[in-house]
Amino acid sequence: MLKIFNTIKIKLQSKHKKDYIDIFVKALFFLTTLISASFIVIIAIFILREGIRPFIDDYDGIGRVNLIRFLMGTTWLEGQTFQSNLYGVGFIIINTLYIAFLSLFLSLPIGVLTALFIAKIAPKRLASVLRTIIELLAAIPSIVYGLFGSGVILKIIYEMAKIFGVQSKGGNSVLATVMVLSLMILPTITALSEVAIRSVNKDIELGSLALGATKTQTHFKVVLTSAKSGIFTAAILGVGRALGEATAVSLVAGNARSGPTFAFFETTATLTSTMLQGLKETIGIDYDIRFSVGIVLIVVILITNLTLNFVKKKIGNVYVK
Amino acid sequence: MSNKRKRIDNLLKGITYFSASIAAIILLFIIIFVFKNGFGLLNIDLITNDYHAKFYNGGIEEVTEFSKTQRPSHLSDEDYYSEKWGIALRDDLDREGKAMVIVSYISEDSPLYQIYDKNNDDNDEFMIEKGNLISSIKFEDKASALSVYGAQHMIQILNESNQFREIVFSSLGGGIRGSLITTLYIIGITLAIALPIGIFSAIYLNELSRKNKINQMIRSMIETLTGVPSIIYGLMGLAVFVPLTVKYTPATSANLISGSLTLAVILLPVIIKATEESLKVVPDDYRQASLALGANRTQTTFKAVLPSALPGILTATILSIGRIIGESAALIFAIGTAVKDNITIFGRSTTLSVHIWSLMTDEPANIELASTIALIILVIVLLLNLIVKLISHQYLKKLA
Numbered sequence: 183m184l185k186i187f188n189t190i191k192i193k194l195q196s197k198h199k200k201d202y203i204d205i206f207v208k209a210l211f212f213l214t215t216l217i218s219a220s221f222i223v224i225i226a227i228f229i230l231r232e233g234i235r236p237f238i239d240d241y242d243g244i245g246r247v248n249l250i251r252f253l254m255g256t257t258w259l260e261g262q263t264f265q266s267n268l269y270g271v272g273f274i275i276i277n278t279l280y281i282a283f284l285s286l287f288l289s290l291p292i293g294v295l296t297a298l299f300i301a302k303i304a305p306k307r308l309a310s311v312l313r314t315i316i317e318l319l320a321a322i323p324s325i326v327y328g329l330f331g332s333g334v335i336l337k338i339i340y341e342m343a344k345i346f347g348v349q350s351k352g353g354n355s356v357l358a359t360v361m362v363l364s365l366m367i368l369p370t371i372t373a374l375s376e377v378a379i380r381s382v383n384k385d386i387e388l389g390s391l392a393l394g395a396t397k398t399q400t401h402f403k404v405v406l407t408s409a410k411s412g413i414f415t416a417a418i419l420g421v422g423r424a425l426g427e428a429t430a431v432s433l434v435a436g437n438a439r440s441g442p443t444f445a446f447f448e449t450t451a452t453l454t455s456t457m458l459q460g461l462k463e464t465i466g467i468d469y470d471i472r473f474s475v476g477i478v479l480i481v482v483i484l485i486t487n488l489t490l491n492f493v494k495k496k497i498g499n500v501y502v503k
Numbered sequence: 504m505s506n507k508r509k510r511i512d513n514l515l516k517g518i519t520y521f522s523a524s525i526a527a528i529i530l531l532f533i534i535i536f537v538f539k540n541g542f543g544l545l546n547i548d549l550i551t552n553d554y555h556a557k558f559y560n561g562g563i564e565e566v567t568e569f570s571k572t573q574r575p576s577h578l579s580d581e582d583y584y585s586e587k588w589g590i591a592l593r594d595d596l597d598r599e600g601k602a603m604v605i606v607s608y609i610s611e612d613s614p615l616y617q618i619y620d621k622n623n624d625d626n627d628e629f630m631i632e633k634g635n636l637i638s639s640i641k642f643e644d645k646a647s648a649l650s651v652y653g654a655q656h657m658i659q660i661l662n663e664s665n666q667f668r669e670i671v672f673s674s675l676g677g678g679i680r681g682s683l684i685t686t687l688y689i690i691g692i693t694l695a696i697a698l699p700i701g702i703f704s705a706i707y708l709n710e711l712s713r714k715n716k717i718n719q720m721i722r723s724m725i726e727t728l729t730g731v732p733s734i735i736y737g738l739m740g741l742a743v744f745v746p747l748t749v750k751y752t753p754a755t756s757a758n759l760i761s762g763s764l765t766l767a768v769i770l771l772p773v774i775i776k777a778t779e780e781s782l783k784v785v786p787d788d789y790r791q792a793s794l795a796l797g798a799n800r801t802q803t804t805f806k807a808v809l810p811s812a813l814p815g816i817l818t819a820t821i822l823s824i825g826r827i828i829g830e831s832a833a834l835i836f837a838i839g840t841a842v843k844d845n846i847t848i849f850g851r852s853t854t855l856s857v858h859i860w861s862l863m864t865d866e867p868a869n870i871e872l873a874s875t876i877a878l879i880i881l882v883i884v885l886l887l888n889l890i891v892k893l894i895s896h897q898y899l900k901k902l903a
Contacts, residue, residue, distance in 0.1 A: 201799065215712075217700060299520065323880060324832070328863070333870050
């Protein structure tokens with residue numbers, strides 16, 4: 183035994199000692215990398231495991247959730263009073279997509295034009311100030327946006343609804359949700375579009391100018407078109423953020439229990455705001471269903487991303503750097 | 504250039520000016536809103552006080568000696584002082600605008616130091632302190648002195664009496680000490696977990712790994728993590744880390760450790776990416792020089808490459824702190840929404856951001872306190888971001 187130890191000792195003391203350290207360090211770092219990478223698998227496995235239970239388990243007589251009804255349903259019944267297995271998430275999926283794309287519709291033009299301004303039009307000083315403003319906006323936590331939404335935007339919308347002669351539940355509405363989300367994804371879209379606009383080849387611009395187009399014409403017709411692939415990427419990330427945003431939305435959406443709702447002043451619900459409802463339970467169907475909604479959210483985000491990426495490819499590229 | 508063209512150009516240019524101003528206006532509005540609503544409550548008491556008010560019933564033995572302390576000179580005209588009982592009271596309004604009577608001074612020889620806790624036999628530290636609210640003083644032989652009649656009335660009745668049956672008082676409450684401490688704990692624990700794992704992974708991916716299928720797959724798996732919404736991370740914390748910590752620690756439910764672990768996973772891709780970026784900037788000459796001098800890979804990485812990448816890692820850390828302070832959705836699941844005053848790392852409690860969420864989902868919502876917390880968060884997060892900007896600016900200057 184002692185002999186073995188001595189040989190190991192001698193081996194370690196020999197000039198190869200450094201190599202052992204190298205091997206050890208490499209193994210350790212590989213392990214941490216594996217740990218980092220494994221979390222995506224852990225997320226998938228555990229959310230799937232918990233989220234599938236409502237469709238299999240009987241929950242002591244409440245009964246299992248019908249998958250078809252769950253995916254197509256237009257009402258969400260929950261809580262002890264209902265003892266319910268009648269969850270319908272179909273209308274919420276539609277609401278979520280509707281709201282996400284409306285938000286994009288609002289903030290994409292503003293974001294892209296702001297990016298164009300920062301990258302091409304603004305004087306250097308102003309551009310760097312604006313860039314800082316965009317960075318600060320991006321750094322503001324979502325809960326603060328939610329607070330701003332329920333403190334300011336809800337009030338504005340409540341007054342607006344009165345002018346239109348529509349009932350609104352304290353301002354909680356589709357419009358409020360869309361506005362809050364637009365504010366939140368604006369910095370993302372602006373920052374990414376700016377990068378895209380900056381990476382447009384200077385030659386294309388110069389060519390346009392040489393042909394007699396004005397600077398503004400060049401910016402709008404040539405630069406923006408050339409950057410459209412990058413701008414589309416920004417839009418994809420913006421939609422992704424809008425779909426996944428939770429706390430701010432839950433403060434202004436109004437948590438509608440049925441739908442889908444398309445009218446601007448009606449309350450609505452998104453997948454994330456539904457997941458945040460009724461946090462009191464720690465066991466049972468109301469707890470597990472949250473994971474099922476989580477699965478739906480992941481699938482919706484994945485499908486949206488794939489579709490948009492497909493569209494992006496179809497649109498094609500004028501110029502890729 | 505025709506006049507028409509000029510007009511169109513100016514119009515288009517104007518649109519971009521208008522769009523760009525929107526971002527500035529939004530930022531301004533948010534800051535004004537948070538300041539306007541939150542600044543009123545912001546003071547040192549808010550930060551040091553407990554959130555939950557504690558109510559006490561104080562009884563009193565026979566008073567043998569009354570206070571001899573004169574009215575202290577630092578008391579203002581609004582303070583009503585009873586020389587006999589050595590206590591000064593003042594009228595104030597609570598957050599709902601209701602009248603309350605607050606203790607603004609209590610002398611050391613006040614007979615009120617001899618009161619005992621009627622609800623708890625062995626409460627040794629029981630006493631009325633500066634900042635407590637007096638809701639009523641009840642007497643054997645006359646009507647109670649209630650806080651609604653004001654401090655002057657209360658002092659008047661006290662001066663006339665030599666004995667009372669009971670004094671009902673409470674601590675102020677509404678403070679955010681608990682959430683603040685939780686946030687600090689969470690920052691500490693999360694960084695302790697996420698920084699080593701993240702930095703090691705980045706070093707592996709950038710310095711040590713070969714370019715092969717497995718490493719590429721690992722890389723894309725880590726990249727996928729960036730797109731996952733934080734509420735999904737919260738679900739993972741709920742499904743993985745909460746049961747794990749309940750099993751292996753004294754915790755019985757969601758706790759600070761499970762919250763920190765969840766946040767650490769959220770931060771991993773951020774830290775890995777930032778560290779990798781800063782490693783990529785380090786010139787290859789450094790590595791080759793170090794290796795040529797006979798140093799091995801480990802020495803090269805730790806002594807030659809990492810020091811140069813330090814500013815990048817520092818910025819990643821600072822940004823992570825901002826992210827931890829701001830995160831809400833994941834933590835609502837991973838540590839819960841219960842606002843607590845006694846913080847243990849194995850117990851439930853909540854960070855400042857989640858505190859805002861609980862305040863806003865309460866009925867009725869407490870926008871003032873929520874804004875005050877938001878103000879604190881906003882100042883910290885924006886400062887951190889400006890610091891990062893400064894560091895990277897300096898660093899870029901140095902490189903150039």
